[in-house]
Amino acid sequence: MSKKSTVPKVKQKLDKKDLTISILFLLPAILICVVFIIYPVFDTFSLSFRKWNGMFGAVKEWVGMENYYKIVTDKMFWNAMLNSFYFMIGGFVILMPLAFGLALLVTSKIKGTSFFRTCYFLPCMLGTTAVALMWTFMLNPNFGVFHAIENLLGIDMPLPDVLTVKTLNVWIVILVNEWMYAGYNMLIFAAGLVAIPEDLNEAAALDGATGWQRIRYITLPLMKNSFKVFSILCITGCLKVFDIIWAMTRGGPNDISSTPSIMLYSQGFSYKLFGRSSAYGVILLVLGVVLSIVTNRIFREDKDLAM
């Protein structure tokens, strides 16, 4: 009896010690999270209902839903949302098959896969600004590489200024973005591919399944988690896309290639409407969370098949 009573006591003591140590270890991370994520989110939320010109000490006047109303009635917001939507279409229609195809290639048994893997990942290592500048220069109709090729071939035809044409400029940026991130997303799919037991493919091959059938009925269903990760990253990434479009077009000309994140930035830093800029932030946050939950739900079906 005494043994029974002492054992839990000792355990309890250890638990408390463990708990303290755990808290101490967690504290820096929690502190960083609170200071850099939780507090700014709450502050942004509060500021989104106020009007503030970004001047230190100036009153942050309560305006209720005015900032949200002005955003949803602004055609530029909807244009920016449409551009983000184009990014999502590009992500699912171009980037996903491309990255998956590359992943199949680098996990196959052909020679030189390490070389290919490095090559495909190289654009991602260059950095967004470098990639954006490189393509902007290449596409420049005055001195870009296509202009040089034209000169070489003796063609005397003015090249279109593709980064200034509505919608086309967004798609050009999307293509550059897919070129850059194909290697990165290839790694996500490659990780999923190598986790599929080889026996399954061998058994299917013995049963007479063709290569495509093996991909359709074994690989794809077993890679649901990889596709889920890709989808969430793609949706949230496209919603808040900023850097590459900023570096290539600055959201212009005349805001036609803006995205919600660029609008957030310009409202705050160009027009000094920090309340409205915060409202943009809240809208992006809510949309990001909602779309991530929806994506999670879509991929939750047939849970036992997922790896």
Add this chain to the structure above:
Amino acid sequence: MKRFKKAAAICLAGLTALSTVGVTGVYAEEANYDVDNMEFDNVEIRVAFRYTSGSETDGQSKWYYEKLEQFNAENEGKIHVKDESISAEADYEEKLTTDFASGDVPNAFLQYGGSRTKEYVDAGYILDLTPYFEQYPDWYDGVQEFAWETTQFEGHEGTYGIPWSSYQLCLYYNKDYLDQVGAEVPESWDDLVEVCGKLKEAGIQPFNYSDKDNYHYEHLMSAMALKAYGPEIADDLATDKEAYNGEKMVAIYQKMKDMIDAGYWGDAILSTDFSTERNMFEAGQAAFTVDGTWNCGNFQNDSDTTLFDAQKIGVTRVPYIDEAYKTVEMGGGSDTYYITTLNKSEEEIAATVKFIKYLTNVDAINEKCQYSPTTYAEKVTIDTGNYLLDEVNKIMAENTASKLELPNYDTNTAAMDTIRNSLQALATGASAQEVGDDIVDKMSAYE
């Protein structure tokens, strides 16, 4: 007890009177504006301008960094100036916005007057330099009268800065190309269109106009409106007597659009920045270029100075639209230094005034003009030997009126950015009326 109370009351009254004297004494000490003769003890100040560190071709930056080093050496142990310059305009504006939001502002910064600066003045964060100018009348008198506009703000008496550069939008031309097609230097807008037609026929590209930086169209629009409707148009637009989508302004956009549609401004307007436009002109790839008077120095300092050295570049006024306003120009004071008071000690403010005075007295600006021959706000007396600058000075001396960029007069702080952005649409196929409507529509969203 009564006696004690009386004595206490007298003592308190005496103390109060004495403290007033003390305060007056302190005030008298604080009211010393003779910054050149003040004692400073290890004061560190930060300044944020738009100079380019390490640049060999930018004469103004080269001069500034030499002066900065010189000032720090002369004031060692007393004042140390830390430079936080950023040359790119958008990045610089972002820094200022962030600094003013956090309250950690530089001691002095650069701006161009107008609605952007007015916000800081309204908030009470900018130093009125009037008492310092009274202390140093030569400093004030060294500046040309027309240049002070960037330091005056409606609703505020006083002088809230010191301008050091001035400018005017000019038309630069390649003399050989005009001779080649037998054309005179265009005086009116119609003349310009005619000359462009002749050049195009002869296979010479009239302009490689640039608006990638999105200020170029707006500069020209301001100049054209002033030359079509006179200086009153600035106030008429600011007070809504005229609208940016009204008949008068749409007529200006239409003239710009006609130039684009005729191919006179080139094919890559929105992919070309101002330095590329200038470099292409210097390389003989265009007959004209429109930009500020700062180009006089740029043509002399750029890597390709063949045209400049051969004196093949000419300069003239932006062509008039109504002859009555031939000598009305877009320009005036430009780069202006402002001193901040937000969270700054009296000693820091005095040290900053001393440094700014060091940079903007007439002798210093004369020296700066040697490094970069262009038009300055100060009364420059030296001869730089730059033939274009001599021409520009002659032109400016005959001006009857000059106004800053039109959006500067608008009370809507978003005016500048929205107008600049909307005008870019001219190069993407939008009609003149659509551009005007877009400006009004966007500006209303920020009221």
